[in-house]
Amino acid sequence: MSSIKAKAVMYSSYGDPSSVINIHNYNIDLTNLKSDEIIMQTLASPINPSDINQIQGVYPSKPPLTTELGTSEPSAVAGNEGLFKVIAIGNQVSKFQIGDWCIPSGANFGTWRTHAISNESNLIKLPNDSKLSLNQAATITVNPSSAYQMLTYYIDLKPGDWFIQNGGNSQVGKAAIQIGKKLGLNSISIVRNRPDLDVLKNELYELGATKVITEDENSDKEFGKVIKEWTKGKPIKLGLNSIGGSNLTNMARKLGHDAMLLTYGGMSMKPVSLPTSLFIFKNLTAKGFWVTENIKRIPGSREDTINKLLQFIEDGDFKDVVNFEIDLNLNELTDDDLLNAFKKGLKDSSKGKQIVKFT
Secondary structure (H helix, E strand, C coil): CCEEEEEEEEECCCCCHHHHCEEEEEEEEHHHCCCCEEEEEEEEEEECHHHHHHHHCCCCCCCCCECCCCCCCCEEECCCCCEEEEEEECCCCCCCCCCCEEEECCCCCCCCECEEEEEHHHEEEECCCCCCCHHHHHCCCCHHHHHHHHHHCCCCCCCCCEEEECCCCCHHHHHHHHHHHHCCCEEEEEECCCCCHHHHHHHHHHHCCCEEEEHHHHHCCCHHHHHHHHHCCCCEEEEEECCCHHHHHHHHCCCCCCCEEEECCCCCCCCCCCCHHHHHHCCCEEEECCHHHHHHHCCCHHHHHHHHHHHHHHCCCCCCCCCEEEEECHHHCCHHHHHHHHHHHHHCHHHCCEEEEEC
């Protein structure tokens, strides 16, 4: 075989993702492989909110539109997060072997495709063993990495300290619960009221949550006394916000003196609203968090974070959480199959994390 027939989910204009994405077919030449290049087969391509925002054209970080893959007009491959398997290597590649798992070391790689080619320096090798699941490997760079950096990069939390978060049942929230437990931290996770609340609470407690409360309890001023009993008067030093609006305002009131508030999302589409008194009388520090910016701002942060998470998984302290999977047979894959799979994932993304897997 002298070439590989590859398919990619691409867009040449910004707008509604389901309307602007299309499938582009291209060949990867096996006979012209550079000495430091690696050819990879995609194993899994998650769909993240940032991927959707990129296609919409509203995300601050976007890949350039080019004709590099032979498209008739400048286009970009969608997707930032993905897991690949090495299927061919150049004669000077030293860190990878055929069969290895790898992920992109930077953002805007373009992961919604069946195959890719890259320089060795742009990839991070992951262990391909039974302790690291394919699901964990495919999703390690966004949600778990965000949770780890927010818990460790901004404030010096010690075992026994408390943090509070809204969106407690989100992928970042579940990761923060597990990482917090591993680090010896106590957590309070806020979730929406729902008919199966006890089921959700039990799931989060099994992951290591210290306490789980509802939005109603978060907004109840009297419930603050219960929280003080839980913490035994210790200040809550860190807040993680992915919601905004009144949910955040009520959560922030529970933070202690000199606390840090990190905002990494705004699911309510409402602004960050904080009482002036928290800044004056509690010396609150409020910052935004963006893992993509940290990759650029802090050299080696992606590799360091992933290595730490891999150790947690190796120790058995980071569980595989359930995602919604869309399976595709690579050998029988048509353009319609690939396009429909990602359109389905985009449509269902509000229900939870969607991952397109290639077998």
